[in-house]
Amino acid sequence: MSLILPQKTAPSCRDAEATKSRILDAAEEEFAKNGLRGARTEAIAANTGVTKAMMYYYFSDKEGLYQAVLERAVRRRVSAMQKVDIDGEAKTALRDLISALIDEASHNQNLPAIFMYEGLQNQGRFYAQISITSVYAPIVQVLERGIETGQFRKVDPLHTAINMVGICVHYFCSAPNIKHLFPPGTDLYGPEMLEQHKKEAVELAVASVLLR
Amino acid sequence: MSLILPQKTAPSCRDAEATKSRILDAAEEEFAKNGLRGARTEAIAANTGVTKAMMYYYFSDKEGLYQAVLERAVRRRVSAMQKVDIDGEAKTALRDLISALIDEASHNQNLPAIFMYEGLQNQGRFYAQISITSVYAPIVQVLERGIETGQFRKVDPLHTAINMVGICVHYFCSAPNIKHLFPPGTDLYGPEMLEQHKKEAVELAVASVLLR
DNA sequence: GTCTATACGAGGATAGAC
DNA sequence: GTCTATCCTCGTATAGAC
Numbered sequence: 262m263s264l265i266l267p268q269k270t271a272p273s274c275r276d277a278e279a280t281k282s283r284i285l286d287a288a289e290e291e292f293a294k295n296g297l298r299g300a301r302t303e304a305i306a307a308n309t310g311v312t313k314a315m316m317y318y319y320f321s322d323k324e325g326l327y328q329a330v331l332e333r334a335v336r337r338r339v340s341a342m343q344k345v346d347i348d349g350e351a352k353t354a355l356r357d358l359i360s361a362l363i364d365e366a367s368h369n370q371n372l373p374a375i376f377m378y379e380g381l382q383n384q385g386r387f388y389a390q391i392s393i394t395s396v397y398a399p400i401v402q403v404l405e406r407g408i409e410t411g412q413f414r415k416v417d418p419l420h421t422a423i424n425m426v427g428i429c430v431h432y433f434c435s436a437p438n439i440k441h442l443f444p445p446g447t448d449l450y451g452p453e454m455l456e457q458h459k460k461e462a463v464e465l466a467v468a469s470v471l472l473r
Numbered sequence: 474m475s476l477i478l479p480q481k482t483a484p485s486c487r488d489a490e491a492t493k494s495r496i497l498d499a500a501e502e503e504f505a506k507n508g509l510r511g512a513r514t515e516a517i518a519a520n521t522g523v524t525k526a527m528m529y530y531y532f533s534d535k536e537g538l539y540q541a542v543l544e545r546a547v548r549r550r551v552s553a554m555q556k557v558d559i560d561g562e563a564k565t566a567l568r569d570l571i572s573a574l575i576d577e578a579s580h581n582q583n584l585p586a587i588f589m590y591e592g593l594q595n596q597g598r599f600y601a602q603i604s605i606t607s608v609y610a611p612i613v614q615v616l617e618r619g620i621e622t623g624q625f626r627k628v629d630p631l632h633t634a635i636n637m638v639g640i641c642v643h644y645f646c647s648a649p650n651i652k653h654l655f656p657p658g659t660d661l662y663g664p665e666m667l668e669q670h671k672k673e674a675v676e677l678a679v680a681s682v683l684l685r
Numbered sequence: 686g687t688c689t690a691t692a693c694g695a696g697g698a699t700a701g702a703c
Numbered sequence: 704g705t706c707t708a709t710c711c712t713c714g715t716a717t718a719g720a721c
Contacts, residue, residue: 294593294594295508295510295511295594296507296508296510296511296593296594297511298507298508298510298511299507299508299509299510299511299594374593376647376650377589377593377646377647378593379649379650380646380647380648380649380650380651381506381508381586381589381590381593381646381649382506382507382508382511383649384649385649385650385652385653386649388649388650388653389653392653393650393651393653393654394653394654397651397654414676414680416673416676416677417669417673419654419655420669420670420673421673421677423643423644423647423651423654424640424643424644424673424674424677426643426647427639427640427641427642427643427644427647428636428639428640428643429639430639430643431635431636431638431639431640431642431643432635432636432639434589434592434593434646435588435589435592435635435638435639436592437591437592437593437595437596437597437600438588438591438592438597438600438605439592439605439609439635440597441597441600441601441604441605441606442605442606442609442631442635443631457629457632458632461628461629461632461633461636462636464626464628465628465633465636465681465682466681468626468680468681468682469677469678469680469681470677470680471685473683473685
């Protein structure tokens, strides 16, 4: 019984793109957990299946890797927001935008943490180059239209958009803190809880602007 | 002109309590910027006026210092929330709670970051011992009462309380990110901006639950 | 393209004088 | 109680073989 055991994750089969994306995945995980400063290149490599040296081969240094992770993350979130049709009724469009944001965070749970860290720890340095506008812009537009058409209260669209994003992401970013508020054993990332978070968030967002 | 120059911050005058609290202040600042892992004991000492050795004299290690900072931070936030009179009309009580939370974050801008980091980076490990319940409990109570008395929609009180805290703190935690959304040079911590954030947040929170 | 081995600086922690 | 000097691990990054 002396079979040759496979490598813990995947064979090193000289596929550049595959390797790069494996590194990006592991790095995203680590940066989401610990931020740029707290992340350990060692830990990234360990979860990658390839060695630390490869990281430096493809991404020149830790910061380069971080930036690549961030760029991919922004691309994903922007694309999730832009898939939403915002040209219909303002109320529906708002509901769909909030849903999309939460669905996307539920699907890729690293993103909220990645963005939060970028602000907290990195002072939004890379955001300056990347332009986060495209994430907030659709919400702002829908709010503006809702106000014009008389469906929504006269809120400040930008502040309100920021507050709505706050509703969506705080649940994810604070999950380890707020889990103590729920019955022991509750899984905040379980399907029922995610569904309820989405429901409550969507209803709260819509109710908060809809004219009575 | 060979005057003896004063120490950069304060004299080392053998006052234990004063020294401890100076260390705590500097540590809070550093932990708020970088989190437990990212924080540098060197940096804390540098802003303290006393040496690194003193840190280890009073707080056994980096983790001990972190825990002390967190405990003080929780005490402050809980006390800010408990000062609010929540026994009057539900709508007023809710408005006052949200105001208090934002005022407190405006006053001590490290707290939102400290709590966010505790969840993101430290998996809420210290929260388990400290009990964060007292921060959310007043909001939950007020929401429950508002629902009972028929003033508020039938929301889930806990989820909604979490979402409302999200509204309050996201502005602060994401400040370096979202500042790119405002005209260049806007100071998100300036009095006008803070006032507007409070106004928008309070109105949004109240409108989101008030029955039409 | 991928690996092993290692250089080197940063940073947490302590010893011991005053 | 406070300081200076130092230890030593950990973690980023590179050299060089395959």
